[in-house]
Amino acid sequence: MKVELFIPCFVDQLYPETAFSTVKLLEKAGCEVSYNPGQTCCGQPAYNAGYWEEAKETGTKFLNDFSGANYIVAPSASCVGMVKNGFNDLFTNSNVHNKCRTLQGNIFELSDFLINVLKKDYFGAELEGKAVYHDSCSGLRECKIKEEPRLLLEKVHGLEMMEMKDTDMCCGFGGTFAVKFDAISSAMAEQKVNHALDQDADYIISTDLSCLMHLQGYIDKNKLAIKTMHLADVLANGWLEY
Helix, strand or coil: CCCEEEECCCHHHHHHHHHHHHHHHHHHHCEEECCCCCCCCHHHHHHHHCCCCHHHHHHCCCHHHHCCCCCCEEEEEEHHHHHHHHHHHCCCCCCCCHHHHHHHEEEEEEECCCHHHHHCCCCEEEEEEEEEEEEHHHHHHHHHCHHHHHHHHHCCEEEEECCCCCCCCCCCCCCCHHHHHHHHHHHHHHHHHHHHHHHCCEEEEECCCCHHHHHHHHHHHHCCEEEEEEEHHCCCCCCCCC
16 A cells, blocks of 8 residues: 655654654654655644634645645545544635545545554554553544554553553643733743653653654653654554564
8 A cells, every 4th residue: 555654844853763764653653654855834824813814825825735645645634634523614605626635535644644544553663651642632533543542552561551641631732822821821831741641651652743843842841751753653562573
């Protein structure tokens, strides 16, 4: 199966190792991975800030960066949610309406693709410790992802998964929300991290690096004994032969 890889702009710039982990997982699952290095952003930052014309310009480039003939997979529920939902506001009844609908039907967040399309939940990953899973707002509410990451994490050798309190509540990032309402945003991050610490967790895992970046900032500032990891990096960690 050929898949086209969508690596969001902030992953490309700040967390390239997660992009490589995604490629490793897809190739181990038997996929031929294609990557267009000319891709940039889906337009979500501008869209969320109310700059819809600018978002439309960036979104149009996104539509042109992918063929529409293959599945598109991304390690970000937030960006996938933007394409699946936000693009309705930008491109419905436009001259790219049909192409937009095609790409919306083809794009998948990584865990959704692995579980529901490829039907694969085991990769021989190994990670020692206790972990909690954070349901990102976009993953849970826009992409309808809940069980998929948990099914994958259950198969990681050495990893004990626990459910933390209010796992489905926002971490406080929200893009520009964290800038405009920094005190509220920081308090929400504190609450989320404390819920994880209450479970004696070593890791907070999620499908969204935007959430994890926000939480890791709070963790680093307060020198706490816990770290964040993206799902793809967990699944590509310590592979065993099988």
